[in-house]
Amino acid sequence: MTKNNNTSSAKKRDNKGIMLRLGGYVVSQWHLFVPAVIFTLLSNQLSLMGPRYSGAALDAIEAAGGVDFPTVWSNVARMIICYAASALLSYVLAVIMIHLSQRIIYKMRRQVFEKLNTLPVGYFDTHPTGDIISHISYDIDTINSTLSHDLVQVMTSVYTVVGSLIFMWQISKPMILIFVFTVPVSILFTRYRSKKVRPLFRARSKKYGELNGYAEEMLSGARSIEAYGRQDVISERFSRRNEDAMDAYYKAEYNAALLFPSINLINNFSIAMVAIFGGILYMYSQNGTFAAGSMLFISLGGVAQFVQYSRKFAGPINEFSNILHEFQSAFSAAERVFRILDEESEPRDAEDAAELKNVKGDVEIDSVSFGYTPEKQILKNISVKASAGQTVAIVGPTGAGKTTVINLLMRFYDPDTGVIRIDLVPSLKIKRADLRLAYTMVLQDTWLFHGTVYENIVYGRENATEDEVKAAARAAKIDSFIESLPDGYNTVLSDDGVNVSKGQKQLITIARAFLSDAPMLILDEATSNVDSRTEIQIQEAMDSLMRGRTCFVIAHRLSTIKNADTILVVKDGTVIEQGSHDELIRLGGFYSSLYNSQFS
Numbered sequence: 001m002t003k004n005n006n007t008s009s010a011k012k013r014d015n016k017g018i019m020l021r022l023g024g025y026v027v028s029q030w031h032l033f034v035p036a037v038i039f040t041l042l043s044n045q046l047s048l049m050g051p052r053y054s055g056a057a058l059d060a061i062e063a064a065g066g067v068d069f070p071t072v073w074s075n076v077a078r079m080i081i082c083y084a085a086s087a088l089l090s091y092v093l094a095v096i097m098i099h100l101s102q103r104i105i106y107k108m109r110r111q112v113f114e115k116l117n118t119l120p121v122g123y124f125d126t127h128p129t130g131d132i133i134s135h136i137s138y139d140i141d142t143i144n145s146t147l148s149h150d151l152v153q154v155m156t157s158v159y160t161v162v163g164s165l166i167f168m169w170q171i172s173k174p175m176i177l178i179f180v181f182t183v184p185v186s187i188l189f190t191r192y193r194s195k196k197v198r199p200l201f202r203a204r205s206k207k208y209g210e211l212n213g214y215a216e217e218m219l220s221g222a223r224s225i226e227a228y229g230r231q232d233v234i235s236e237r238f239s240r241r242n243e244d245a246m247d248a249y250y251k252a253e254y255n256a257a258l259l260f261p262s263i264n265l266i267n268n269f270s271i272a273m274v275a276i277f278g279g280i281l282y283m284y285s286q287n288g289t290f291a292a293g294s295m296l297f298i299s300l301g302g303v304a305q306f307v308q309y310s311r312k313f314a315g316p317i318n319e320f321s322n323i324l325h326e327f328q329s330a331f332s333a334a335e336r337v338f339r340i341l342d343e344e345s346e347p348r349d350a351e352d353a354a355e356l357k358n359v360k361g362d363v364e365i366d367s368v369s370f371g372y373t374p375e376k377q378i379l380k381n382i383s384v385k386a387s388a389g390q391t392v393a394i395v396g397p398t399g400a401g402k403t404t405v406i407n408l409l410m411r412f413y414d415p416d417t418g419v420i421r422i423d424l425v426p427s428l429k430i431k432r433a434d435l436r437l438a439y440t441m442v443l444q445d446t447w448l449f450h451g452t453v454y455e456n457i458v459y460g461r462e463n464a465t466e467d468e469v470k471a472a473a474r475a476a477k478i479d480s481f482i483e484s485l486p487d488g489y490n491t492v493l494s495d496d497g498v499n500v501s502k503g504q505k506q507l508i509t510i511a512r513a514f515l516s517d518a519p520m521l522i523l524d525e526a527t528s529n530v531d532s533r534t535e536i537q538i539q540e541a542m543d544s545l546m547r548g549r550t551c552f553v554i555a556h557r558l559s560t561i562k563n564a565d566t567i568l569v570v571k572d573g574t575v576i577e578q579g580s581h582d583e584l585i586r587l588g589g590f591y592s593s594l595y596n597s598q599f600s
């Protein structure tokens with residue numbers, strides 16, 4: 001799974017819209033956000049007061065009639081109280097912000113997940129699972145850290161910069177002049193460096209993404225790699241990517257590491273200037289050249305305060321470009337998350353959509369044409385009829401459109417033209433949920449979830465009894481295998497758990513299908529990918545599964561197909577032959593040559 005932070009930069013991002021929308025989440029937690037703002041202001045105000053008291057204490061030490069101890073102590077005490085209270089408040093603030101961001105993140109994750117549940121199957125056909133997962137985890141995490149750290153940081157920075165400026169203005173107007181020179185230098189320098197460093201970090205995550213992607217590809221192909229004996233080549237290629245990633249890492253970190261000392265140097269330089277200039281002003285104030293009350297007059301405490309405020313002032317200014325960057329990545333993460341939330345859900349059922357009750361199982365596909373995209377038509381004018389209990393087999397080369405027919409039956413997609421009827425009712429007029437429940441599907445890709453064997457079978461009908469589950473397993477001829485497992489029906493199926501073969505997995509999904517009392521059955525290449533002995537076993541299980549149901553069967557093996565009531569031969573989306581086995585053999589066309597090639 002490669003994480004790409006910059007996919008969105010192709011389109012101009014609506015930063016304002018995203019900010020407002022994120023702001024909406026924050027405001028929805030106003031009972032946390034309002035105290036957070038108040039605490040931020042208070043905590044910063046208190047911390048800004050500190051230097052005042054330390055300055056006053058210094059002035060009292062230097063008082064004309066010797067050290068004025070009572071004033072010194074009271075100012076020192078106030079200073080300590082201010083700093084302590086500020087620290088306490090920022091601790092409470094941090095806790096509040098963690099709560100705030102957690103609530104928002106929780107809400108966002110739930111919204112995304114609920115959204116995913118309403119999206120049509122087509123969305124998942126066109127969006128890689130890895131990307132979707134990275135939106136739920138990585139992107140939402142990015143938003144999380146921005147909300148919990150950077151938001152307060154911004155408020156703090158602004159308050160500190162403005163507050164320090166006001167205090168410094170009150171202490172000595174001439175000394176502020178120094179910043180007119182130093183601040184632009186440090187801002188320009190930071191921006192210059194960040195401009196240089198940021199692409200290096202981007203390159204770094206790109207290289208890491210490539211490395212991960214390569215590793216993932218190789219791991220999933222371990223079997224083939226070993227079979228072809230390509231380990232050496234593979235590991236050499238991996239080393240090369242690994243080195244690239246190392247280089248990119250070093251370059252990014254090295255240049256970033258340079259930034260900090262340089263900025264520090266500039267800051268310290270400006271503080272030295274403040275001290276020197278302050279010292280000179282102080283000297284002339286002492287010997288009476290600058291009268292008390294004049295703009296140039298400054299006390300020793302004043303100089304000390306000024307130095308402290310200038311430190312406070314410089315910090316956030318240098319941080320600012322970093323924070324801006326954090327916000328940028330949070331915005332692009334939010335954009336990707338919002339894009340999912342804005343996806344079109346599967347359209348609602350039509351107003352007059354009927355419930356489907358006591359389905360007999362007559363299915364009719366009537367002159368249906370369909371394309372996944374307007375440019376490319378996949379199915380062209382397909383018609384076929386299956387009365388209740390009949391079997392329709394669909395035969396044809398890979399890519400002919402067989403699975404597409406199934407997608408339309410299940411209403412994962414709807415036809416462009418033509419109608420599909422169930423018990424004579426057009427499927428668009430039936431509630432989707434009812435329609436889908438009327439079908440049971442067994443597909444080529446078995447889907448078992450992390451859970452016990454029992455849970456996986458009972459998924460076919462949640463209210464089934466234990467006896468029914470066992471009967472289903474018996475019907476699927478998988479009962480003796482399940483009983484031989486260490487925990488029988490309670491054995492947990494997981495990636496690294498017991499070794500269940502592909503065929504056995506398929507039999508478990510067939511058992512699941514047995515439980516469902518749906519009147520219609522879809523088998524899409526359910527016996528591919530298994531060995532021929534298991535195939536015979538699965539075949540027997542499927543034959544009894546098919547009994548009494550209207551079936552649509554796609555299979556490689558023509559022996560499965562022979563007994564179908566209607567065989568539909570599809571090529572490039574068109575029905576080229578249609579009829580029973582005997583009729584098609586007599587016809588001597590595509591089907592008959594296919595049949596003869598398999599059984600000659």
Ligand SMILES: Nc1ncnc2c1ncn2[C@@H]1O[C@H](COP(=O)(O)OP(=O)(O)O)[C@@H](O)[C@H]1O
Pocket residue numbers: 122125126372373378396397398399400401402403404405
């Ligand atoms: N979700 C999709 N989006 C766009 N094209 C698709 C999608 N699914 C399948 N196709 C295309 O539709 C054609 C028919 O596919 P499919 O019905 O799966 O064939 P079959 O099951 O007969 O092998 C293929 O050309 C395939 O590339």
Ligand SMILES: [Mg+2]
Pocket residue numbers: 402403404
């Ligand atoms: Mg297919």
